Each structure stands twice: as structure tokens, then as C-alpha cells.
Amino acid sequence: MTCTVLTLGWGLFLLVLLAGAGAVLAALLDCDAALLPLPLLSAAALVLYPFGMLGNLRIGAAAAVLLLVAAVVVGVVRLRPAGVGTAVKTALTRPGFALFLGGTAFIWCLFALHRPMFTQWDEFTAWGLAPKMVVERAAFYVADPVNLKASFTYPATSLVTFLFQPFGSWAEWACLAALDTLALACVAAASTLPRPQWAGGILVFGAGFVLPFFFSNNPAGSYAPQYANAMADLPLAMLFGGALCLYYSVGHRRRAFWLTDLPLMLLTLTKDICFAYGLIAAFLIGLDQLATADKPIKQSFPRAFLRAGGLAVCVVAAFASWSRYTAAVTPTVDTGASVGSAGLSYGAVLTGGVKQLLGIGRDDKFAQIMAAMGNAFFTRRICLLGGGIMAVAVITMVAAAAFFAAEKGPARRRVLMAHLAFAFCFAALYAFHLILYYYNFSDVEGLALKDYDRYLSPYYQAWMLAMLCLLARSAAARWSRCVLACAAAAVVGIFCWRGIPAAGFWSDADSLYTLRADVQDRAETMNTVLDWPDRVLVLSQGDDATRWYYYRYELTAQVVNGFGGFYGRLGETQDRWDSDFMNLVESENWTLYDYKAVCVPATLVAYMQEKDCDYLLIDRADDYLQREFSLYFEGGLTADMPATLYHFEGADAAVPFTLAAVAESGVE
Template sequence: MAYLSGILALAAVWVFCAFLADRFRLNAALLPLPVLAGVAVWLCLWGFAGFLRLGGWLVYLAAAGCAVWLAAGGGLLRAARRLAAPGFVFFAAAGAVFFVLFAATKPMFIAWDEFTFWGTACKATKLGNALHAAAPGNVQAGSYNPGMMLLVYFFQFFGKGFSEWSAFFAYDTLFAACMSAVAAPLDKKRWPTAAVLLAGCFLLPWFFSAPGLGGVSNIYCNVMGDLPLAFVFGGSMCLYLSLHRRAAGGVLLAVTLGFLTLIKDMGLAYALIVAGLACADWLFADGWPGLKRLAKTLGLGAALAGPVLALFLGWSRYYAAATGASKVTVGSEEQVGYFGMLAQGVGQLLGLTGRTEKFEKLTGLMARSVVTVPVCLLGGGIAALAVIFGLLAVAWAALAGSRRRVVQFAVLGSACFGVFLLFHLFLYTFVLSEQEAYQLKDYIRYIGPYYLGWALGAVGLLALAAEKGVLPRVSRAAGLGLLAGVCLLAGVRGRPAAGFWNMPHTLYDERRDVAARAASVNGLLDWDDTVLLISQGDKAYRWNYYAYELNARLGRGFGGFGYGPDVEKGGTGWWDTTHMNLVNPVDAGEGRAEVYEYQTVCTAEDLKRFLLDRRYTHLLVDTSDAYFAISVAGAFGVTDLPAGRTDRVYLFRILYEDGGVRWEPVEGGAAG
């Protein structure tokens, strides 16, 4: 059914695009992005109400109704002519290619964050037919926004299980939709120009994050949120550039910005940036405005910002209602609200309150980061900005009658970029620990989407210049030459040995092993069970794989030296963690080499106290060792565990009796 679901999803999108293009005489190349965005927003609203599956059925029924309307009204030929725009043809062809490629190669999740949230949340949404915060599953970062999970849900709506390759297919279809919006200004006479522009759009992610020659690239083969954030940010800008002052443009843009908000928390900032740029474009593009145009622009701003804020706050309330936890606090060392973070950050920035040492250091690091931190194949952010402004310069030279639009895009985009850096200064100060903050951890993931999205917007302006500018041949040649240089650089210096087209399946060997082991005991577990995993020597990879594969809640372990009171209360010190490797205190004295890279110094008595506190229902032994098999397991009544990994896992029920703990083998829980 995964194949049929993918085909029906593509067909539904094409039908919606054909209907909108014919009914409202819209540029078909602009429609795939707002259609996909609209589907995700629609499903989100039904998910809030607890009827996600009904929302999916209504989407497909609406698509069937549009198809009937086109056929009965004789609009098929008219719609087909409108769909022949270069951007839409690229979208349709790219979607078909991605479907065939992924259906044939069946890639799997391998990135760390796909198991800590992104992939696991997609699976939970699909199997639970509910937004991931309310669906059963081991989603660790449950407060993250649900937009991409809902898009994946739409693309495998009719399947019974969850298909990982279909998730990649859904993501990449969205990227193709964004590229279609970039090339929308080009008509049927501009196929060569469109081909170069679309090739540039396709290669830009490698320009901004490339593994280098001989590496393995997961671009277009991951289900994390950074690349969708960048593409939808850039595609949204191209929407307002191409739908200048059209009422339909406001509706399509509002829907798309709502979806942008649902991709990640930072999507709220991106959506408001695009809304501000669109309002400025509508207000000033044709000269200084009068009061009437100012009033209309304020109305437009409210119409764009309203859905954005409503969806952001709606998800926050839904998450709080579903989990009982707050979504509006952040912080690794101490919790602080979003508004509190901004207030404290602005206060320190303006000198209204005393600056902390951490804030002072990070201010310098962030100011220099545009030069010192590589974000593209040419080096630091300053090099990426040079490329973006090179594209804008060509567009400015060509758009003689609309140069104000390019200037606004450059000036306001630069101002927003500065504010964006400032916001991340606050994030590093109040959210990350000192060690992570001073390393500017994940800087490229945080800042990179702005560079890529802004570059896509610049290419969209270049497309406008190529279609409507003065000296079209000269401007087109200059712009395409610059873009071709970026393509060449990405193709030569950023070309990986393997990627989405030939991802080495040896990377999935451990995934398959864990999947088989989990499947052997899933029939003995349900979502009310909590399972403590023992996999000695693991670096938490197998823990995350089991969290994804098991049909039960995976219990967290502890780290430190023993389990007992906090250090401040006279104890040895311990902390919550995910996976733990249990080590004999005799082998973990001062000056001794670590037995495992990540280890918990733990006696059988420590583990007993821990289990009595947590009350986990089951214990799953994936990999044992001599210490665990003899000294630890023996204290709980188990004497036949192997001292290593075998071809089977061992599932035990944890029994709590008279203040003691013992493990009882589950019948059938040691399947080969």
C-alpha cells in the first residue's frame, strides 16, 4: 500500500493544482507549495480536534471532487495547458523520479536526530493516527512542531504500517514544490533559463552543506527539519514576489506561512520575516504609499501574521493539554520562558542590566561568526553573502522598473539577518550550556537555513529579471553565469561519492539487526509497558534504534557513580540519561581507563534502588558482558545470561516483591 499511497498523494496534489490554476487563473508553478502547505495545515487543525484520520479522508474526497469538476466542466485541457509551465513540469517530473528511486532503493533512517525526534515522530503520527504529542511512541522531543510529520502522514495515508522511504519521498516532493515556486516567473519560452535556475536550486543545499569528495551525503535523504525550513522560507519569498498585489497571493502566502510555522519553532520567526518582507514589498514597490495603501498593507500584515500566531499558539496549547508539559520554556541549565529570554537578552544587550561573562563572550563569538564559521564551500558566511548579493546585483541591473523591490529585499533581508543572529545570541546564552555555547554548537543547522532560504529568494528575483527585465539577454547571461559557477563549485568540490541516489545499504546493517531483535519481542509488549534496555558497549545508537522499533515505552537510565541521593545531600551523584553501560566500581577507580566510552558505575544494589524508584515493567538484554551476566543479573535471580551479544535478545518481566526485585523470563522472550 505504500506504493499506492505515494501515487495517490502525487495525483491529489496535481489535481488540486490543476483545479486552482483553471478556476482562479493562477500560475501553476506557484501552486504545489501552497497546496502541500494547505494539506498539512488542514490536517493539523483536524489533529487538534482529535480526528486526524477524518481530516485525511476529507483531503482525498476534496481531490476527487476537484477532478470531477474539471472533467465535467471541460477544464481538463485548459488546466493541462496551464500546468505546462516549466516550474510545474519540473515539480511533476521530480516527484515521479523521487517516487521511483526511493521505492526501488528503499533507504532507511540513519541520522541521530531522526531517532530522537524526526523519524520517530513521523512513525508515531502515522501508526497512532494522531499528532505525535498524543500518539504512542518514544518521541523524546515531543514539543517539536508537527508540520513535516503531517506531510509524511498525507503521503502514506492508505498504508497500514509506516514506510521510511515514503517519508523521504514526501520531504523531497516538498523541496521540488519550493523550486517550482522559484522558477515560476519563467514562461514556456524560457526552458533553457528555467533548467539552469532549477539546477542551481537543486545544488544549493550542497553548496551550503557538503560532505566533500568521497563522502556520503544525506541531503535529500533525511527527515530532519533544517532543509524544509530553508526551502519553504525561500519558496514563501518567491510566492509574494510572483503574486504581487493579487488577492489570491495573500491567501496562498498565508497558508504557506502557517505551514512554515509548523515545521520548527524557529519557523515562527521565518514566517514573520516573510510576512514583513511581503508587506514592505506591497507597500513600497511602486513608490511612496498613500494612506489607503498603508491601511490595506496593515490589513495584509494582520491577515498573514494571524494564522501564523494562531497555529503556533494552538500547537503550544495542544501539546500542553496532551502531555501536561509546557512548551514555552527553554533552557538546559535553568528553565526560562521565551519572553523572559528575550527580555533578559535585550536588557543585557542595551546595558539595562549587568552583562554576564557568558553573554560577553558569546557576543564576540557571534559577531565574528559571519567570518570565522564556514557555512558554504567558499568558507564563512561572508562568502555566502557575497554570492547572494551577486545574484541580487544582477537582478537589480535587469529590473529597471522594479529596482526598489530588489533594494528592499536586500536591505530588509540584511536587517532581518542581523536580528536573526541576535536572537541566536540569546539562544546560546540562555538555552545551551557553556561548553556547547562557546563551541557555537549546531551553528550551521541554526543559521544555515537563513542563508539557503535567502539565496533561493535571490534566485527567484533573478527569475523575475530573466523574464521581465531590460537587456534580458545580458542580464540573463550574467545571472546564469554566476549561478552556473555556484553549480560547478557544488558539483566539483561538494560532490559526494554516495547520496540519495545510491546510499550504501551497509549503513543499515545495525538498523536491520535491531529491527529483527525488536520484532521478536514486540508481540509480547504493548505501549503500557516500560522497558529498560541493557546493551553493554553501546554508544546510545542501539538505544535510539530500539526506541524507534519497540512497541513499548523505552525507559531511561542513569549516569554517574552509583544511584542514590544527590551529591549536595551526601550522595555519590547521578543524573538522568538515555542509555547506560553498567561498570563494576572496582574497574572504575581514579586513574583507571574507562571500560566503555559512556559508562555508569553501578552495583547490583544501585540498579535495585533505581528500579524500585522507576518501577519499569520489563528488562531487555541486547548485549551482556561478564560483569552484568554474573554480578548484576545473578543478584536478580538470573544465572544463564551469556557474557556478550548472541543471536537473540532476552526479555524479562521485573517483579517487585516485599521491597525486593527479581527478573522473570518472559515465555517466548528469547526468540532467535
């Protein structure tokens, strides 16, 4: 409980610091305070980034906090006490800023009370495991590898999480609250309107907040993980849309324009596909510079090109720095820039994919995936109204409203150019994912369009957020304000009509944590013996990999991968393949298991020796282990034994496995 209070206190302190820095800087820059939480939070995370590369994340956190404090101090000195009071009062009257501050404080307090945990598979394999390792060890996982491949997870979500948990005390709920703080900062950037239009700002903030639910496909009555998950999808969507909304408000200012590069760099460090998203954003901004210029294209092009090019350079620099870093600290095949099992370079993939799109050497697999992608745009549910065609139709309606609400001239050209450019880039991104399904997925996964909605819904969300922002900025006349109200009300209304989940971030989800709690209790016992250098092989008979991944997340040790195939009575290893978890089965019964590892006691010992394992954790045993393996274990084995950790004494020991720790029986 003490740890929860301290974590909550630090989180609220950072929120107050961000709010104070935003309020005084807004007064100095003469802009809406709601614009500043996003670049300030992005800047703080980016300050951590080089310190992480140097292995000094805690020093980086101190530097980030000191910079925020310095911003407040400079503002106070420049504005003087009387001016500071006015600045704070002005900031709090801005709807976006007030809603950001109130919303984030509410989420931090709510999560501290409910303490939600991770629920999605990929959170335990990467997106939750990465920030956990970073917080606990104050080091990037690629420089200090334990249970995560260097090339798999980009660092942005870990950096934001560490900023709110710099003391090494890990809390899943604080990770979720930190990512929600980033998301709400992006929504606030979209709702920056003058004080007389406070109602419009509230409408845009509310519509932006429900967009992750609007563009979702949660089964009716299920728990909705939006705003309560560590996946990169929400930060991706919000940073992409939020950076553009930030630009729409500051793009006309010479110096403030470059605030946009901060969220774009953080976006690039969020996920591998975000390199493309960052370049798309730079491209959209360049086109907007041309569309809104008051000079002929020949005269305005150099300035637009230099500005967009500068943003693109920042994106490339962020992407290249992470690629160079991972290659330097883990120079293995896992960090190479390749796609798919064939290990093709990105250039080869794009070249081959374009040829396939043009019909040059097109094979049956590509043709089938292309047909499936074309059909999915109309039939695969991507939002509360249905498929992608419905999502584009709704976004187009909002864009049309923004176009007609805007004054003739640059404002209308901006809306038209933005919507058409978004559509063009979406078509290119759609084709890119078609190519990825062909090269980067197995035949079954590619033809099934695995995670189709996850890959594309962030783009729809950002597109809608940008159009809502442009509609709000165009709504000066009274009738156009009504259009804004109708658009925002429609988004929220459809969510209330068809999308309110049975449970979500606002409710307890204890029923989802039953299995996790069981593994946590058992792992806590094992961790009294284990340390990070230890290598552990986990056996859980009958597991479908869920418990194995939970242990991989919970144990303070390196969890060794298992194998599938035959390694036993055949006396050979060529019929064995690398796996993650494994169930040990008899050779005559292997057809009963989807994930099979035919193994006898002598070859289990040989595998432990081969993988340099220190411990074997038997989470759940069965009759086969009891009958065939008991003689190799101190005290023997029983089918109903509790979770037990054994120390591996070596292949030459009389009893290769000796007792190290025994967990109490839990709920399974």
C-alpha cells in the first residue's frame, strides 16, 4: 500500500509539474496552454532516451524533471508573481488544458484504487514486459537482455512509463496511467480553441476520448482494454493524430512550428511501423504548408520543403538511432533489418511487393491475400458502424463539414488537402500491409489477415481526430458550431448506442486475473531463490503457453525456451525444433498434443545441460512425469504436486534435480 501511495504521489507531482510548465510557457509564447502538455511530455521522454543508451536512466529522469522545474522557474521569473497567477488562471479556463489536467488526475487516482493489470497476450510477450524490465533494472532491455529480443519492442512506451516510475518499484497500473496521460495530452492538442468557443473544445475532447472505443471490435459484453493496456496501438494513434493537431495550431508560427518534431520523434520510437507514420506526418505537413501559403507555389515551395524536410530528418534520426543502438549492443541476427523467415531486406520486400502489385510474377498466395484485403475493407469490422468503408465515409462527412464551415481561401484548401492526403497515404499504407502479410506472415496467418483491425484502426483514429480538430478550428460562425456539435455528438452517440462495453478501465476486472494471480503467487515463492542471471526451464503439463508466458513475465530470471518434436528414444536431435513452452509426452501419445516434446528423463537432463540451465520449474505435473521421471528428482514426483523449483546439479549427479522451493497450491 505504501508503494502505491508513493507511486501515485510521484505521478500527481509530475502532472502538476507539467501543468505548471505548460501554464507559464503558454503565457510566454502567447498560445493555448492545452497545446503544451504533448510537446513537454514528449520532450521529457526524449531526454531519457540518450541516458537509456548510456545505461543511466535514473540520471535521465532527474534531468527531465530538472528541465521541467527550470521551465517553471524561468516562467515565474519572466512573468513575476502577479503574471504567474494570471497565467495559471488563463490556462485553467482553456477547456483542453482543464480537461487534460482533470482527466489525468482522475485516471491516476482511479487506477491507484483499482490497480488494473495487464490482460492481453502481447503485453506479457513484449509491450508490458519491456517497460517492466526497464523500470526494475533502469536499463534498456537490449543492453541488458533477459526475456526479450532487442529488435522486437521500440522504447517510447518504456520511456514514458519510466518517467512516472523512476525508483525501480514496478506497478502495472502506473504504466497504464502513464500511457493514458500521453494519450490525453494528444487529445488536448486537438481541442485547443479560443475561450469563447469553450463548448467546442469540450466536444472535441469528448469525441477524441471515445475514438479508441469507436474504432474497436470488442465483443458485446466483454471487457474493453482501451485505456487499460500497455500495447503500442493507443500511443501510435494518438501521437500521430496529436502531432498533426499540434501543428494545425502552431504551424503558422516560426519557432513554435518546431514543437511538432517532439511528438513525431516519440511517435517514431513507438513501433517499427511508426517510421512510416512519422514520414507520412511530415508529408502531410509539407502539403499543408503549400495549401495554406499566401504566395504562389514556386515561392512557397522552398519554405514548405525545408520545414517538412526538417521534420522528416528528425524522424529518420530517431529511427536510425534506435536501429544503430540495437545493432551495436546485440550484434546478432535478431537485430538485422530483415522481414520474414527468408530474411529479406526492406528494400527487397518493397521491390518484390510492388512487382506483385503490378502483376509482375504474381503468385497465388499474393493474389489470395490481395483479394482478402480488398474484401476486408468492406466486410471486416473496424469500427462501431462496420468495415473500413463505413469508417472512411464517417471521416469524409466530418471533413466535408469542416470544409464548408471554413472560410474560403487557405482554410478550405487546408481541409481539402489534408483529407485527400490522408486518403492517399491510407491507400499506400493499405498496400504496404498487403505486402507485409505476404512476406512477414505464414500462409495461414497471411490469408486470415491476422490482427487486421489492430494494424489499421490507429490510422483511422488519427485521421478522425485530425478532421475533428480542423472542424473545430473552422467553426467560427454559429451555424458551423452547430455542425461541430452534431459531429461530436454523433461520435459519442454511436459509442453510447453500440459501443459501451460491459467493463473497462473504470471498473474492476478481478475475474480476468484469476489465472494470473495463481502464477503470481507461485512465482513470488520462486523469486526468493532466483536472480536475473539464473536460467530456468519451465514445465507446465497441459499448458497452452498462457502460464508459460505469465511465468516469463513474473520470474526474476531468464526463462529458457523449450522445444518441439522428438528428442528421446530416437536418440537424435535433427527432428527437434525450437519452441517457447513445451509439454513432455510419451512417443506413442504425441498426436494428442498440438505442442509436443517427446522426451525421456535422460534427454531432459541432456537438454538442461545443452541450454546451460540452472533450474527446472515444474508448474504442473501429470502421470507421465510421475511414472517416468521420479527417480531423477529429489523426493520424487506426483501428478498432483504443487509448483516446485528444482536446482539442476548436472548430468553426472546421482540425483540431477534437487529441491529449491515449493509453492503453496493455488487456484488453476
